[in-house]
Amino acid sequence: MSQDRFALPARLLHWLMAVLILAMLLIGAGMVSTTTARYPALLAWHRPLGLAILVLALVRLAVRLTHRPPPLPADLPAIQVAAAKGSHILLYALMIAMPLIGWAMQSAGGYPIVLWKGVALFPILPHAVQLYGWLRLLHGLLAYAFFLLILGHLGAALFHALIRRDGVFRSMAG
Amino acid sequence: MPVPTRDLPRYALILAILGIVVLAFAWAAGFLSPARIGGGTIADALEGANGKVFPGFRRAHAKGLCVTGRFEANGAGSEISRAALFPKGVVPVIGRFSTGGGNPAATDGRNVFHALGLRFALPDGEEWRMAIDHTPIFIVSNPADFLALQRASVPDPATGKPDPERMKAFAAAHPETQAFLDYMKTAPLPASFANGTYYSINAFRFIDAQGRSRLVRWQFEPEAPFAALDKATLDKRPKDFLFHDLLARVKQGPLRWHMVVVLANPGDRSDNATVRWTGSHRTIDVGTLVLDHAATEVAGNCRDYNYDPLILPRGVAASDDPILAARSAAYSASFRRRAIEGPHPDAITTAGGAR
Numbered sequence: 001m002s003q004d005r006f007a008l009p010a011r012l013l014h015w016l017m018a019v020l021i022l023a024m025l026l027i028g029a030g031m032v033s034t035t036t037a038r039y040p041a042l043l044a045w046h047r048p049l050g051l052a053i054l055v056l057a058l059v060r061l062a063v064r065l066t067h068r069p070p071p072l073p074a075d076l077p078a079i080q081v082a083a084a085k086g087s088h089i090l091l092y093a094l095m096i097a098m099p100l101i102g103w104a105m106q107s108a109g110g111y112p113i114v115l116w117k118g119v120a121l122f123p124i125l126p127h128a129v130q131l132y133g134w135l136r137l138l139h140g141l142l143a144y145a146f147f148l149l150i151l152g153h154l155g156a157a158l159f160h161a162l163i164r165r166d167g168v169f170r171s172m173a174g
Numbered sequence: 175m176p177v178p179t180r181d182l183p184r185y186a187l188i189l190a191i192l193g194i195v196v197l198a199f200a201w202a203a204g205f206l207s208p209a210r211i212g213g214g215t216i217a218d219a220l221e222g223a224n225g226k227v228f229p230g231f232r233r234a235h236a237k238g239l240c241v242t243g244r245f246e247a248n249g250a251g252s253e254i255s256r257a258a259l260f261p262k263g264v265v266p267v268i269g270r271f272s273t274g275g276g277n278p279a280a281t282d283g284r285n286v287f288h289a290l291g292l293r294f295a296l297p298d299g300e301e302w303r304m305a306i307d308h309t310p311i312f313i314v315s316n317p318a319d320f321l322a323l324q325r326a327s328v329p330d331p332a333t334g335k336p337d338p339e340r341m342k343a344f345a346a347a348h349p350e351t352q353a354f355l356d357y358m359k360t361a362p363l364p365a366s367f368a369n370g371t372y373y374s375i376n377a378f379r380f381i382d383a384q385g386r387s388r389l390v391r392w393q394f395e396p397e398a399p400f401a402a403l404d405k406a407t408l409d410k411r412p413k414d415f416l417f418h419d420l421l422a423r424v425k426q427g428p429l430r431w432h433m434v435v436v437l438a439n440p441g442d443r444s445d446n447a448t449v450r451w452t453g454s455h456r457t458i459d460v461g462t463l464v465l466d467h468a469a470t471e472v473a474g475n476c477r478d479y480n481y482d483p484l485i486l487p488r489g490v491a492a493s494d495d496p497i498l499a500a501r502s503a504a505y506s507a508s509f510r511r512r513a514i515e516g517p518h519p520d521a522i523t524t525a526g527g528a529r
Binding site (some may be wrong): 022025026027029030032033034035036037038039040109110111112114117118120121122127129130132133134136137147150151154155158159162163 | 212301
C-alpha cells in the first residue's frame with residue numbers, strides 16, 4: 001500500500017499545485033495580452049499566487065526529500081525512466097525558480113512588490129534596469145518552457161493511465 | 175512499434191485532453207483573438223508612429239529630466255482617503271519632467287505637450303506613482319482609439335511626416351480628439367515646466383478610513399505664476415530651452431505645487447478622460463509638492479522607474495476609465511523593451527550636460 005503510492009501530503013501538494021501553476025500560466029499569458037481592466041486584475045492575482053507557489057514548492061521539496069516515492073515499473077524502458085526522472089527535476093526547478101525570478105525581476109525593475117494593497121515584499125535585488133530586462137525576458141521564456149513541460153508530464157501521465165495501465169498514474173491519483 | 179488497434183481510441187483521448195489544455199492556454203494568451211490589444215500592441219504602434227526605435231528610451235515621453243524633493247502633506251486629504259501620503263507629514267519624492275513624443279532628442283519648441291512622472295515613497299514599502307499631464311483632458315477615450323491614432327500618425331516614408339489627411343480623417347471621426355487638438359492650439363500653454371498645472375487625466379477612487387469610496391481627479395497647481403508660451407516664436411527657441419529653464423529655476427530655489435483634489439459631482443463621467451468636469455466642484459488642497467533638485471537623466475535617478483499610474487497605495491483605487499489600465503499595460507511594455515536595450519544617455523547630457 002505505502003509502496004505503490006505517493007505519500008498523502010505529496011499527493012495533496014501535487015494536485016493543489018497543479019491547479020495553481022496552470023492557473024498561473026494562464027493568468028500570466030492573459031495579462032500581457034490585454035489592456036482592459038483585466039490587466040491590473042490579473043496582475044494583482046499573479047504576485048500573491050506566485051509567492052504561494054514558491055512556499056508550497058519548498059514544502060513539497062522537503063516532503064519529496066523525506067518520503068521515498070513509489071518505484072517506477074520494473075519493465076519501463078530506460079529512456080522513459082530517464083525522461084521521468086529528468087522532467088521531475090526540471091519541474092521542481094521551475095516551480096521554485098519562476099516565482100524567485102518574478103520577485104527578483106520586480107526588485108531589479110524598481111517596482112514595489114505588492115502582494116495585496118498595503119502589504120509589500122522586500123526587494124531581493126538592487127534596482128538595476130537592464131537586469132530587470134533580462135530577467136523579465138527569462139521569466140516569459142521559462143513560462144513557455146514550463147507549459148510545454150507540463151504538457152509532456154500530462155501526456156506521459158495519461159500514457160501510463162490509459163495505455164500502459166501500469167499503476168504509475170494511480171500512484172499519484174489514487 | 176505498431177499501435178494495437180484497440181488502443182487507438184485511448185490515444186485519441188490523450189490527444190484530445192492535451193488539445194484542450196493547449197486551447198485554454200491559446201485562448202488566455204490571446205492567440206485566438208488577433209484583434210485583442212495588449213501593452214505590446216500599443217508599444218508597437220508608438221514605435222511605428224515614432225518612425226523608428228530609439229533603443230533604451232521610453233516609447234513615449236522619451237525626453238526627460240530628473241527632479242527630487244518631498245511632499246508636505248497638510249493632513250486635509252485624510253478626510254477622503256486613508257492613503258499614507260495624506261496624514262500631516264513629509265514624504266520623499268522622485269520625479270521626471272518630460273515632453274511628449276518618442277524622440278529623445280526632439281526640439282522643445284516642436285513638442286509642447288508636457289508631463290510629470292512622480293514616485294512617492296510611503297512608509298512600509300508602499301508607493302504611489304503618478305503620470306500627470308499639463309492638459310486637463312486626454313486625446314482619446316479608449317485604447318482602441320489610441321492605437322488607431324498612433325497608426326494614423328505613422329510618418330509617410332516620402333515626406334518623413336504623418337499624412338495630414340489621415341490625421342484629419344481621424345479627428346473628424348473623433349470630436350473628442352479634435353477638442354484636444356483645439357485645446358493645444360488655442361489654450362494658453364505654460365512657458366515652463368515650472369509654471370504649469372499637471373492633471374491626473376483619469377478619474378480615480380479615494381477610499382476613506384470608514385471604507386467610503388469617492389470619485390476624484392486631482393491636479394498639481396504651481397506657486398510659480400503662470401506665463402504663456404509664445405507659440406509664434408517656438409521655432410526660434412533653443413533646442414533644449416525647456417530643460418535648461420527648469421535646471422536654472424531649481425538652482426534659484428525650490429519649486430512648489432499644491433496638490434488639489436477635485437471631488438466628483440453626481441453625474442460626472444469617471445470613464446472618459448476626454449470629458450472635463452465642468453462647473454463648481456468641491457476641492458481640497460492636501461499638501462505641497464516641493465522640488466528642490468534637478469538633474470539630467472544620466473546624473474539623476476528618475477529614469478529607471480516606470481511611472482505606472484496604477485501603482486497605488488491603500489486608500490486609492492482605479493476608476494472605470496479604460497485608458498487607465500491601458501496606460502499601465504503600455505508603460506509596462508515600453509519599460510520591458512527599453513530595460514533590455516539598456517539605458518542610453520539623454521539629449522541634455524549628450525549636448526554637454528546641465529549648464
